[in-house]
Amino acid sequence: MVHKNKWLQYTLIAGSLMMAGSATAAVVTSIRPLGFIASAIADGVMPTEVLLPDGASPHDFALRPSDIKRLQSADLVLWVGPDMEAFLSKSLKQIPANKQLAISELPAVQPLLIKGDDEHDHKNEHDHNHNHNQKHDHDHDHKHATDSAMAAENEHNHGEYNQHMWLSPEIAKVTAIAIHDRLLELMPQNKDKLDANLRQFEDQLAQTDKNLVRILTPVQSKGYFVFHDAYGYFEKHFGLSPLGHFTVNPEIQPGAQRLHQIRTQLVEQKAVCVFAEPQFRPAVINAVAKGTQVRSGTLDPLGSGIALGKESYGNFLQALSNQYLSCLK
Template sequence: MLHNKKRLTFTLSAVALAAMSASPAHSAVVASIKPLGFIAAAIADGITPVEVLLPDGASEHDYALRPSDVKRIKNADLVVWTGPEMEAFLTKSAAELPASKNLEIAGLPEVKPLLIRGGEEEDEHEHDHDHHAGSEKSEEQDTSHTHHHHGEFNMHLWMSPEIAKQSAVAIHGKLLELMPQSKAKLDANLQQFEAELADADKHIGAQLAPVRNKGYFVFHDAYSYFEKHYGLSPLGHFTVNPEIQPGAQRLHQIRTQLVEQKAVCVFAEPQFRPAVIDAVSRGTSVRKGTLDPLGMGISLTKDSYVKFLSQLSSQYASCLNGA
């Protein structure tokens, strides 16, 4: 009899475990890209897990969702993303979510006044002409990219400390609606995030002040918010879409400015190490650096967004200072 009881208990436990593994984990915040995951992790710390869709090394410009990603989005308590102009891969899945579970940063009323105009369409068309005018394929690629990813504004919003703060407030608000029982912890997390961000902002301002007037080129147009916030002096970027190589005319312009010593540094990115940067800087005294716009190698913790900004600042400072 006892043996049967044990067997029954074991069978019930097995059934319960099977049921648990069959139903996907529910209470999670899903962020489209790592930097938004960093902000979410600060607010959700100790309350609910945070996951990121975009794996390290992938580009937000051309990612395609896997079936497992679609499942994670459907089962998430909250999905945090920039908006359809940046993560086109999320537009369809996000549209199917209830408003309470869908947080589009670019659509926040507090963020809209902070958006920087991209001027990216003209730039993209300029690249069209640079890109063998007769090549239908490259023009088609450029046009579709303009259409999908680059509209009126620059969408690399996570580069702005001010927009990061507004994003944290919005994530706090959404999680408070979903988990009112966690109000005290959510409030404390937001307060801590804002204090650490203000502190890091001061340190970064001091670190970058000596290099404010030094000219440089970045690989793609991802850094405007950071550069404007800290008063840096970019001379331009190689390309708007990292997937499309800049045309000959653009490279000639950059090369001329490098030769005339208008730039002290050119920056590549971890996901894109294009030969064009080596080619264009060959024979000049310009230094080469790397900027990481997505925080590869930084793990999700409550202070990871501050780490991300500080890492970016150090990457700028070391190349521009010649350290």
């Protein structure tokens, strides 16, 4: 009886360990859009989990102890890189290199990167760095406030290149290939499934791209302002016409001079729309647009509410396109 009880105890412990191991085996992505790509490639092989909850922004997120455990137990961690998710840098130093993938560091991504602000390089944007980042409107005329704001921007910048690269269909394809290759290294026994998933992702992406070019072409000449400098890859790919942005970094509110410039441009350039974001709903956008004919819309660069799955990245691009269309048409 004693031996039987011990055997039962060992069996239960072993079963618990197996269940724990299977529950934690996953691809963990920093943000939901990377989860869209990963879940398509890992479908039927392992689950994909997203670290940031809906409504959170990679610009100001802080890891909890439970998040660190998820990272440590993941089979693969997918992130943009240290210039975007600085909060991950320390924790990922403890994780083997073959179990993490930084999109911004992929050799095939390098030629596709655009510099921050290149997509908004209009004559009316030449001084955005000097005006957008003053946190307190009441003292924007004082030199010490300007110096402080400049220091804040330098402290919070996100690298030389625009880090919102998940909004590029070209970079999404490169990312999918990289995920496929890394998972194939980790689990070669799943080659057939991984190969099929990659082919399906590429085919769906090509079809989605073709459809979106068709529906966005009629609004390519419509001018608008976005809340922060996040959409350059998407705008460049689909030939849209942004007039500018309220801020480069959403943690830093634009100052009064910057807002005055934007309001002037809204009137003079007959912008069709100003876009806010669900992660950041600054009252300044409504204040600047008040009394003009400009409509207000919302763009969600993180795909909040879209379920992970084989078609989720295409659904994300479609949803973002619909958000543009609803305000620009």
